[in-house]
Amino acid sequence: MLWQSSLKFAQIIPMQPHRKSSVKVLSGLMLASILSLPSPGLADENLAGKYYENALVAYQKQDLDAAIIELRNALQQNPNYVAAHILLGKLFLQKKSLSEAEVHLNLANQLGADRSLTVKALAQLYLYQIKYNQLLKEIQPSQFNRQLQPDLHVFRGHAYLQLNQISEALNEYDIAAQIDPSRVDAVIGRANALLRRNDLAGATQAVEKAMAMQPDNPGNWYVKGSIEHVQGDLENAIKDYDKAITLLPDYQDARIARAGVLMDLQQDQRADEDLAYLRKHYPFDPKAAYLHAVLLARNGQQAASIKELEAASDIIVAVKPEYLVQHSQTLMLSGLINYSLQRFDLAAEYLRQYVKSYPGQPGPYKLLASILLNKNEPETVIDLLRPVVASNPNDYRLLFLLGTAYMNVGKHDKANALLEKASAGEDGGENIHAEIGLNRLSMGQETLAIQELEAAIQKNPGNTQAGIPLVAIYIRNGEGQNALRIAQAMHKKQSKNLTLLNLLGTAQVATQNLKQARQSFEQAVELDPTFITGHLNLSKLDVAEKKIDKAKQRLVALNQKFPDNVAVLIELSTVDQAIGNNDSANQWLEKARRIDQKSMPVLLAQMDLNIKTGRTLQALSIGEAAELIDRENPQLLQALARSYLASNNREKALSIYRRMADQARLNVKKLYNVARYQIQAGDYSDAIKTLKKAIVADEKHIPAQIALTEMELYHGKPVFALSRANNLLKAYPQSGFPNRLLGDIAAQDKNFSLAATRYQTAFDLEPDTALLMKLYQSLNQTGQNQKAFDLLAEWTKKHPKDLVPIAALAEELLQQGKLKEAQKHYEFLLTQYPNEAQFLNNLAYIYFSSGDSKASSYAEKAQQLAPEQASSNDTLGWILVNTGKVDEGLHYLRSAHSRESQNPEIRYHIAVALDKLGRKDEAKQELEQALNSNLSFNGIEQAKALSEKLSQ
Template structure:
């Protein structure tokens, strides 16, 4: 077959890249390349490199040689050389499918995770490459600690190729990082069944056992991984660590010496070796290894090191060990900036700053962290120590007392795990662990206090009250627990008991401001605003310039509708503490409420400078952007909210709802996927994801998710409802009917009723649909939506008296609903009730842009002989619903009345020619006959 190449393109190539290589040189280059390939396959990489360099001397544009040379350098971890060769190959026009895998691996080695994700898009390549590319992206997301994204990539790889073992192992490692032990174990066991001789599989299983503190079992699996692949770096490091934990120092030293010899540029190995040598009393050797680790880390480019959290943390630890406190603090600052949700590094950084006598910095550092982790006794201790150093002894004593109360002998591993999972946003697993910890020791405040807070946030007031009472009984004079009991009682609507609890706290300590403020909140809740004002005024006089008191005064004034006074109190509070987020956020909400969006935005931006990644700050900022018509900026904030939410399913769902409400459907789907990965039992996220995939994403994914939900929740209605929606989307009305019927049978409610009603009508079961509504309304006479539908059915059927009865009932509930007024106006017109015009006018005034209200009013006016006025409304209706034949019929009648008979005839001919049926069609035909010449 002939192929044609454009002459102008050939001339361009010749001009840009003149041929300088003889035919003989090209042949020689090919020979060198083939020899190199044979050496490479024989694992003689040194000889292969020589032959490839020979080939490139003969032909510097030999693409295949560049590709192979890049791969060999990559295996040897000669990263800069590998990068040069891969880039040259791409510049010379290499098929990207040949270079994309080594490039992805290179980016992983270079810690260029974001660059990998940005540049390597699997959908740009053939099906055979996509699974591995998704896996590379999964590894990058995992290193960035973006676990939901990592899981998504691994799952996409497995969907394309179910036998892709690395996808299963990647999923196991990610679930382990997320704290989902059960899921991680299932994935690891699946990998084990697929490839029992894979070293990575054994490593994954060992890591899970390690995380469960099953040290001996983990050690056996690490042994197996290293038996299969002695050079497995991660397994060797993990085994050395576990041997150190088990005090098997000689074996640990063997592993670490192997690592230092085999991987001389691995800083973690040098650090662990230093720790072991220090424990063995070899101080000088330990320092030498620490210095070696520091030198390795110093050789990593700052932009790459800064992108990898574990290496940043290691840099902090290494330099802390060398007492290079300034350097250690710098690395730790970078780390906490990237991973603000982890309190541990904050504590190490705070300890460094305290040792440097910089308590003010500790206070600025730990205050927001302590607010996010109010029950971390170590944070309380460090913060209390900092306050003590600056002479704020009352604050210091309060914090240290709380730290002491929380750090009781009753603590157990369940509490530690629970708090850790809570910090990761894993609410239900956290509750499970905290409940176990509290059950073992009912006086365990470390488990009990966060447990009460969680129960209250979930609306489980009785459980919160039970735990609060149990703790209070163990320490009845503890003000914190007494106040907590009152809070739980408020949650359970036991307001009198709550008031007694807060009053008891005040009796025990008249200066306990928190209890005073809670009493004020009770006053507001019970509409006793004057009492609240007096209480707070006295408190403010006794303790002036107290920000929480000023905040509560503002709350009282807002409740009374005194927005100017509320603003004054908040501005006063802001003057006292410019960085108080509660004050700034309250001001934002108030400014938005009173219609000052620009001021709200300025305050929200100020809050962002203080704590950029605070979810509440982002919420306020986004609302302010929306109020100032900066939609795109608001959408950007919603994306940040989703990223910052990590695995907190409630926050993810909230961000997704914002995105849906503002039309950012693509990002909403991404956020909902994260939410489902964070907690697959969060039903609202599951439902929303199916709905969004169906309407704006990939319907096939919606179907798969809905079917899985049906298997998971066979006794619930919502999976059937979703499957019914999907069937409607696919125009499978019969299947939709089956699912909607099942949904209604399982959980009869108005929503399921209306869906079933609508689908019955579509399947020509109008009588059954009508009976369904009729029976429901008789049993549920206050259910307005089905009643409105029934009234509409009766209206369409011409049963005007019955329809009027229901519309009258509805109008008493909703006197300003234009559709009910409009439909009654139509009924009155038909039955000759003189109230028709007044009802139609009310409806049109309430809904002037609705076609139906304009049509009804116009038609009534035409029927009352006011064709000119009526035509105006009918034209308005037509402009909003131009294809409605009934409106055009009404216009024709008005034109006829106005003696514009030719125009009337044209309207009638047009609508009757279409063949559409409408109310009044027979009268239209008769009028047309009358108008024909």
């Protein structure tokens, strides 16, 4: 029975410095509540387990169709049955049903499968799908046990070979052979690679070696035939290909090669037989489709040939329509509308036409220049504005835009002269500081933007142009006091301004002055009862204070007064989601959409609800319709990407993120956010590119610097990470994060002593929970276990509500066998997180070990809350097996194994269950696997005794 590591708890509870408030406020000057969804209904696990065991029996008999039917039945009972998804994925791959294989393998991984059980199937799938780069990016042999590594190196060799990267392919094959010298496929791979390099002697030598190792391996005959093919000995090549296909009728490469030779020999009928076989069994192979097209054309079947060529083609041509608008007012209006909708490319085209036709008006030039700057086209802006500034030498906005363009191309003398002249105008430069700040903000340069906006505020504390965005920035960054300072100053100047009164209330929430915030919002709605935003913020306060009924009553009354206000309907939906009433929540949003079919907030809210409730097709349908309204809305694009990820269309999601990165241009904040999405989706190479672009935009953006360093360390080039971290240490010697990064680099290099030193330095400068846990782990890794234990104990005494280190301390006590002390901590943790499966599981382990009858109920609840975790399935399964419910227990033990296949204790538990069911041979196999792992585990002596008993 497994207990679960508390180190994973750091991923469950957001780790915040103990001194900071946990109250959070969303940007957009509105309050927010965190929603939670109810747990799905319980499946018939026992029946699902029986169907799975039936599938295993059918699979062992190679009755694939029967096995698939049993597995589908199992998934009807439990759609999240990982073991069933794994086996289904492999079966569909065997049947060459690639899309279905991909769905089930990806679902298995998403549901927490042990990747060592799916990685080989995924590698083969990627080869079939011609996703060679994805294979190389995602499948890293070092992440898996040594037994699996040769297979994965061979797969990587095949991918490199298809990419014609011969040296890399040879390296992979050689590594596979070094790990396991008996791997004939590595030798065959090497022969194939040498043949690609035209090293016929080397290829022949490798084939001879492979033949000596395994003369009936079809790969040997295929490569031998390929060598003869290259040498022009087509008759013998055919014979060798025939031999390969006789040994393995499904041999794809051999059939393609034979078809090509047969076509060269004008034996079209035999070639057609091979190609027909390939098109039937490998419909996803473009080479077969292409050869078939050639064969059809050669035989005068032009239409069929074209159809096959189209099947082989994967080219999508996107055509953007061009619009010609002659009327000047319409032309200008089109530019303004598209600019407002952030369709900058279209807006720029309209404005270019406008200034070309009507050059005397400076306004359109300013708008066009702003767009071009945002598109990082400063040279174009300079050419555009120089003659306009000459005609309008005192227009501070034109001066500012031209100065910014010069600054962006490095002509700082000209830039400074223009910007100083712009600052001298407009009442001492107050507005130009605001303009510069807003421009910096639009480019994502937040630190520089804050400086300019603060300069405007110093000149005039009531400057709303600078003050309103500054308050929003400070709230978003958790600097509530700064936000409140500026909001109070603006409100003092305009005490009856509803926007500023609402802004003041939001700043008061950010500083946890909820009573004052309520007074501000109430004052706003007293001044104007139709001020919807004030009412909505009052309802959000109600939700934040757990007064859900009051919030609902307030919103229902508001809806009666303003039945067509979609913001009220969206908030009603949010409140219903908070109490788990998703059907009612959806009805509110449907009503809102009937009122305004093009409302982006409504469409986004609908997409979010559909994604949360698993209705991904509906979310995609809404998102694709919304995209026709606004292709460049970043919130929509993110929602679309989430929908594609939820529907297992990862490639489409990643393409959207790339699009978002392109649209962000040099806006560092936008680029950083896109990079975060790419990281979450596992697209590390593109995330690195995006973060590099972000740092080009603003090298002082610390989150991007940190993220890029981490990405280079774990998914890029570690030497770059080290260089970046050292540069950051020079630039920020009194901050903790450079030493933390250097500690991460040392830990990655397994230099745990240096890591501990770096983490200790960082911890001394800026102690927080995250660094505490890194320091704790590095101390353990250097054998300083007592110091690590003392570190946790001391921290938890000073911070008795910091749950992550308490969970780690509980685990330490559990490892030491101090069950009563560990029990005390876990019981406390459960008072804070009563539905945390990890704590329930570990308590079930403790209770079971001490004979406490509560063990079963705690294990059941843990498994219901975390069916994806091996530990919770193993604990429940083992308890059931030991309490007479063997069939039911075996199902949970299978689920545990599918998530942690290398754990010998789980295999031992499965063996006990199989033995109790009379399946002695299977039990013996499981015990052999467990004991041959050479790993120690709880129950190892009992496992040896059972193995000896079964061997008699």
